[in-house]
Amino acid sequence: MMISVSHITKTYNKGTIHAINDISFEVEKGEIFGLIGPDGAGKTSLFRILTTLLLADSGEAKVNDWDVVKDYKKIRNGVGYMPGRFSLYQDLSVEENLNFFATIFDTTIEENYHLIKDIYEQIEPFKDRRAGKLSGGMKQKLALCCALIHKPVVLFLDEPTTGVDSVSRKEFWDMLMKLKAQEITILVSTPYMDEAVLCDRLALMQEGKILTIDTPEKIRASYPLQLFAVKTNHTYKVLNELRNYKDTESCFAFGDSIHVTFKTPTDEKTISKYLSDKGDTDLTVEKIEPTIEDSFIQMLKN
Amino acid sequence: MRQLFVFIRKEFLHVFRDRKSLLMLFGLPITQIVLFGFALSNEIKDSKIVIADYSRDEVTRKITEKIEASRYFDVEENLQSAQQLEAAFKKGKIKMAVIFPENFAEDLLHSKKATVQVIADASDPNVATATTTYITQIINDYNMTSGNASMQPLQIIPEVRMLYNPELKGGPNFVPGVMALVLMLVCTMMTSVAIVKEKELGTMEVLLVSPFKPLDIIISKLTPYLIISVMNLFIILILSVTILDLEIKGNIFLLVFESILFILTSLSIGLFLSINAETQQAAMMGSMMGMMLPTLLLTGFMFPVENMPLPMQWLANLVPSRWYFIIIKKVMLKGLGFSSVWKESLILISMTIFLFTISLRKFKIRLE
Known part of the structure; x- marks a missing residue:
């Protein structure tokens, strides 16, 4: 050693x-x-x-x-x-x-x-x-x-x-x-x-x-949950709305998008629908692989 | 050895690349010596006086010539009335009036006694004493040389002799003091910053994680200042001899040796401060406050230590410059040899060894 x-x-x-x-x-x-x-x-x-x-x-x-x-x-x-x-x-x-x-x-x-x-x-x-x-x-x-x-x-x-x-x-x-x-x-x-x-x-x-x-x-690889990335031009507004969502586990701005995880398994459509109901239509939601930073943020939280 | 040499070279580069410290290193001694030697001297030069000659005979003319020839006085020779004299005194135009009464020479010849009136402006007692002393000397001198002395057997000739400084020159009094002050200040202040600077800039962190030993660091920090201070010493001595007309009576090698000893003492004080201080500012303040005042007050060149209350005298014994001042007066002004200054030298040596040892032991080999 x-x-x-x-x-x-x-x-x-x-x-x-x-x-x-x-x-x-x-x-x-x-x-x-x-x-x-x-x-x-x-x-x-x-x-x-x-x-x-x-x-x-x-x-x-x-x-x-x-x-x-x-x-x-x-x-x-x-x-x-x-x-x-x-x-x-x-x-x-x-x-x-x-x-x-x-x-x-x-x-x-x-x-x-x-x-x-x-x-x-x-x-x-x-x-x-x-x-x-x-x-x-x-x-x-x-x-x-x-x-x-x-x-x-x-x-x-x-x-x-x-x-x-x-x-x-x-x-x-x-x-x-x-x-x-x-x-x-x-x-x-x-x-x-x-x-x-x-x-x-x-x-x-x-x-x-x-x-x-x-x-x-x-x-x-140890990242425990499915991670979603939400891209929008109204990051701040969408961020707040996602945080208010009942099922949200974590949610934070990451570069030019928002990284979000949920307590129960879900898919892109459910999230898009929730957001469009709130009046946010101009956005994309997709499943992504976590980066090392996501893993660290996850660990620091626990 | 090569490491040490490179380290010392680096320290020199630090000194020479910092204009401010360079200015202080060489500007301070020159300014101080010129300031103290000239501007602040209590020596009398070109004092304005009036000679009122009511007799106008051969004797008074000769004495007047003698007074005029002296460089202490700037003589105005208008015959003036008592009122005019008084007005001139009040305005501060003149420092002294020398009045020869009528029939001066005749009185001297017949009654073997003549009076010359000397009136001095004693609002500045030092100047008054000095100027009247000069005048008395000049008149006595005339008595002796003119052969009139034999005709005046009863006249008492006051013999005032100023030991070691017959002309009451300012230089001899001040030079040893200024040397002590300047060497002390420059050495202490510069070294006090030297080590703490590396701590503050973070370079000490890298330096510690290297094979370099504390003793090496200390030696290489002190060497440039030792060399610069010796250069300063020679500047001071040359200025004293050429500009202040100071005569070095003792052995020049002894003088230089003792001065280097004192420089080493001052360097150890700076070293001690540097090792204990946390910031450059603290070190600077410590050396300014902690060294400047005691050096000025307790060295003995401004106020005689013998006249101080006992506790102050004990305190003064702890001030290295006090011992150096004694040494330098004995060697430079009185021309005495090592046998008469060995005790003071021993005190300085002990102080140096003591401070150096403590500093070396207190040198932190880690960050806390």
Whole structure:
């Protein structure tokens, strides 16, 4: 096991706030493991415990068989960490930042250039620019380069693509896939569901607990009800009417449509009729396969 | 070693790329030394005085010439009535009047005694004392040189000698104080921000998850400021010697050595503040409030520590600049050697080691 966490608990403010509540999970070598959950679920605290920046109140955790308390120096030498907040030196240039991190890990850019080559080539035209003046996407690419430059065994990425444009996000994840091929284990948290499905396994966190751990496919397949999508130009009005329907189990706006489930099996016609009776005629109702986001919303509700 | 070197280089880049801190680092010492050395000096220069000569003989003319030749006074020589003099005093136009009565030379020749009246505007007592002292000196000087002294065996010649600062120059008094103040402020303020800045910007988080050791971080944070402060020291010394006409009487190497020691003490104070502060602002305020006032009040260059109540004197003993001020006065102004400042040096060394050790032990290797 590359990462093993058992019964980790972490509280703040003298035990009054439970950031992490008795969490256990394991991550295998070469796996991309995703942490998904709303703000305040405890993801960042978990990252900090695993990177030895925080001490857990109780429980044990190991990274590459190094204990996070006893062997903290080994972990600090051997892992790569990208905090949620941009944490490079804004007044140093791209190249200076990379050089600095390479040197303090006692390596050189040349030595591990093959690891970062694909991303670094994208930011290389700006290598003399100060890191603070880079765009959001380029900042994250640079931060990834800095976290990778010493060839870590595990990469900890705390919301690496938050606030980054979609093209850069895709490039970033292409990069992670290549790193996975090089057997680097990656623990990553993300608020984006399209990224979540790219992980090998996912853990859904809420209020310091893990609700479920599984592959994206199985999580999606576990969705218990038939899901309907309603498309209309009067989303708000229809949404309210569906919520007032006696049989409605859940109903929420999802992109440009409304996702709705019912307590008892039903079909498109029944729903269309109910809505047209209310005066909404210009709409389509269809059965759809749930996305991973639907599954999560379902789980968070229960 | 290579890591440390790269880290120190990075710290230099931080300093040189931040215009504000750069301005403070080099602007502050120069402004302070010029301000304290010139503008705020209590030295008398070109004081406006009037010489009212009712005698107009050879002796009075010679004395007048001597007074005019002195750079302390700006002499107006119109013969003025008592009323005119009084009006001029009241308006503050003149600081002093020197009045030679009629028959001055004759009186001196016959009765071996003549009186010159010196009236000073004592609303500023310091200036009044200083100017009358100068005039007395000039007249005494005339007595001695003109050979008239032999003709006046009964005359008492007041011999006032201002030790170490015969001309009551402002510079010598202020320079050691300003050196203490400037080095203390620059070192403490700059370092106090150095480590807390990384905490605030989040870079400490990345830095901690690396092989770097706390001692390395501290050393690389302090080195740039040490070097810059030594440069500052030389700027201050050069300015003092060239502009303020200060003569460094003691051994220059001893002076530099003691100054570096004091710089190290100040750096450790900044380090201590930086490690304990949560935000850059808190660190700044801590070093401004916590260091500026005690340094100004308790160092001894504005108010003599010996005259303070006992509790204040004890408190003053805790202020590093107080010891540095003593050292620098002894070495720079009195020309004494290491044997007379070893005690003060030892105090500074102990303070430095103490603060540095505490800081190193309190350095957080985790985020809480």
